[in-house]
Amino acid sequence: DAGVIQSPRHEVTEMGQEVTLRCKPISGHNSLFWYRQTMMRGLELLIYFNNNVPIDDSGMPEDRFSAKMPNASFSTLKIQPSEPRDSAVYFCASSLVLGEQYFGPGTRLTVT
Amino acid sequence: SQQGEEDPQALSIQEGENATMNCSYKTSINNLQWYRQNSGRGLVHLILIRSNEREKHSGRLRVTLDTSKKSSSLLITASRAADTASYFCATDSLVGGGADGLTFGKGTHLIIQP
Numbered sequence: 001d002a003g004v005i006q007s008p009r010h011e012v013t014e015m016g017q018e019v020t021l022r023c024k025p026i027s028g029h030n031s032l033f034w035y036r037q038t039m040m041r042g043l044e045l046l047i048y049f050n051n052n053v054p055i056d057d058s059g060m061p062e063d064r065f066s067a068k069m070p071n072a073s074f075s076t077l078k079i080q081p082s083e084p085r086d087s088a089v090y091f092c093a094s095s096l097v098l099g100e101q102y103f104g105p106g107t108r109l110t111v112t
Numbered sequence: 113s114q115q116g117e118e119d120p121q122a123l124s125i126q127e128g129e130n131a132t133m134n135c136s137y138k139t140s141i142n143n144l145q146w147y148r149q150n151s152g153r154g155l156v157h158l159i160l161i162r163s164n165e166r167e168k169h170s171g172r173l174r175v176t177l178d179t180s181k182k183s184s185s186l187l188i189t190a191s192r193a194a195d196t197a198s199y200f201c202a203t204d205s206l207v208g209g210g211a212d213g214l215t216f217g218k219g220t221h222l223i224i225q226p
Binding site: 042 | 142154155156157160200
């Protein structure tokens with residue numbers, strides 16, 4: 001298995017632009033998680049899905065952030081409009097067995 | 113609020129020595145997990161310990177859990193240069209039943225000197 005796949009690996013954009021991050025979970029996994037990592041705040045859970053249904057989005061910082069999971073093999077995290085403080089590494093993770101999560105390589109987002 | 117808090121924040125030891133990292137958390141949990149992150153990479157799951165377990169081993173790793181003190185420790189024995197990484201503890205929430213998102217500490221940065 002290729003593991004969790006994220007794209008793009010790096011994204012540089014200007015403030016105000018729309019950013020879309022993509023994730024393909026491990027086949028057969030039924031839970032998908034989006035995390036954000038910064039030096040100041042560490043790793044934060046943004047949202048997670050079980051069986052493609054959003055369960056908890058209380059970690060989404062603002063209405064500028066939205067996430068979708070149209071099917072079991074694909075999820076997006078969108079930021080519109082982006083701001084410099086959104087600069088971070090965004091990780092997607094998936095799981096099947098309760099507890100253990102498998103992380104993707106992350107997308108490093110820089111908003112100038 | 114930060115659920116898991118690791119200490120020390122940074123640890124530098126000589127290759128072959130043992131490394132011990134600690135984690136404290138605040139609320140009741142189903143499981144506590146430890147992850148490793150190499151610089152610029154994603155997190156890799158190391159070990160999971162359930163709330164009804166007190167100790168668990170996996171290769172050179174030993175994890176303990178004290179739910180009365182809401183604390184855990186990760187011991188890496190006979191450290192190697194390749195163990196250089198950041199180590200995070202992560203907890204779920206009791207109400208989530210182990211299927212919810214994780215709350216991570218800020219990690220311990222471990223450096224193994226050759």
